[in-house]
Amino acid sequence: MKVLLSESDLKNIVSRLAAAIAADCGGRRLLLVGLLKGCQPFLGDLCRALSSYNLPLTLDYLSAGSYVGTQSSGRVTIGDQLSAYNWPDYEVIIVDDIFDTGLTLSEVVAHLRRQGAVAVRTCVLLRKAGSTRVEFKPDYCGADIGNHFVVGYGLDFNERYRELPDIRVLSEEHYQGSK
Ligand code: XMP
Numbered sequence: 001m002k003v004l005l006s007e008s009d010l011k012n013i014v015s016r017l018a019a020a021i022a023a024d025c026g027g028r029r030l031l032l033v034g035l036l037k038g039c040q041p042f043l044g045d046l047c048r049a050l051s052s053y054n055l056p057l058t059l060d061y062l063s064a065g066s067y068v069g070t071q072s073s074g075r076v077t078i079g080d081q082l083s084a085y086n087w088p089d090y091e092v093i094i095v096d097d098i099f100d101t102g103l104t105l106s107e108v109v110a111h112l113r114r115q116g117a118v119a120v121r122t123c124v125l126l127r128k129a130g131s132t133r134v135e136f137k138p139d140y141c142g143a144d145i146g147n148h149f150v151v152g153y154g155l156d157f158n159e160r161y162r163e164l165p166d167i168r169v170l171s172e173e174h175y176q177g178s179k
Contacts, residue, residue, distance in 0.1 A: 001168035004150060005143060010125075010166065013142040014042070017123060018049035020140055021093065028119075029056045031090040033082065035108065036063040037162070038097035038154045042125045046095065058090070064108050070149045070157065070170070072100060072131075076107040087116040094120065097154050099127040099141070102134035109136070126150065126167070 005013070021030070030050075034043040043059070050057060063079035066072050094108055105122050112120055123140035130147040145167075151157050152164030157174065 001151070001171055001174065003166050003168050004145060004148070005153075005167040007165050009143075010045070010153060013125065014045045014049050017140050017142055018046055018053065021046075021123065022050060022053035022055060024121075025053075025055055025091060027055075028091045029058065029089055031058045031060060031085065031092045033092060033094050033108075033112070034059070034061045035065075035094065035096040035104065036061050036079075038156065039095050040154050040162075042097055042154055043095050046123075062108065064096075064104050066101075066104050072103065074101075074103065076104050078108060078111050082115075085117075087112075088118050090117070090119070092117045092120045093140075094122045096122070096124050097126065098150070099124040099138050100131050102132050102136055105138065106134045106136045125153070 032043065032047065047057065047059060060082055062082050064076060066074065066076045092112060094105060096105055099105060109120050109122065121139040124138045125142040127138060127141045127144050128147055129144060148169045149157065150167050151161035151170050152167045154162050156162045157170050
């Protein structure tokens with residue numbers, strides 16, 4: 001599989017995102033909500049990079065997904081595992097691995113607003129060209145990529161390849177023969 005973003009590319013991207021988030025935070029309490037499962041290890045590295053800015057940081061997770069194999073099903077399912085927060089106290093940043101049609105993030109933003117979140121922003125590692133179906137744009141984006149199905153650094157194909165340390169393009173032979 002072809003490497004699209006190396007470990008050192010990812011390190012630079014994460015440092016840049018952390019600096020941008022820290023610059024905008026203005027000392028308010030940040031609640032990072034990672035979307036499972038793909039946000040790992042991006043969220044871990046982002047938190048480590050943010051730690052050097054000494055921000056009041058809280059971490060939580062929510063499961064959300066719409067993909068079956070390499071296709072968006074168009075229907076987003078959202079879990080209910082978030083703790084109860086006094087939402088107005090927090091500047092919420094939803095963290096996801098990749099923005100494709102945009103349905104997942106836009107549904108999760110709407111979901112958190114319904115729970116009472118007031119300040120909600122979004123941060124994605126990657127944004128895919130060409131398939132956006134919503135008006136909405138992520139506030140922070142690590143890198144724009146072509147319309148490839150990618151794996152590694154938390155991204156999977158049918159639960160495989162999340163462990164890869166870099167981002168690779170899944171070739172067709174993989175999705176035809178992968179177990
Ligand atoms: P939407 O279309 O809702 O998609 O913006 C976001 C979610 O879809 C998954 N996704 C991918 N997963 N490689 C992956 O491993 C990809 O190229 C890819 N494109 C979309 C992912 O779960 C993301 O949260």
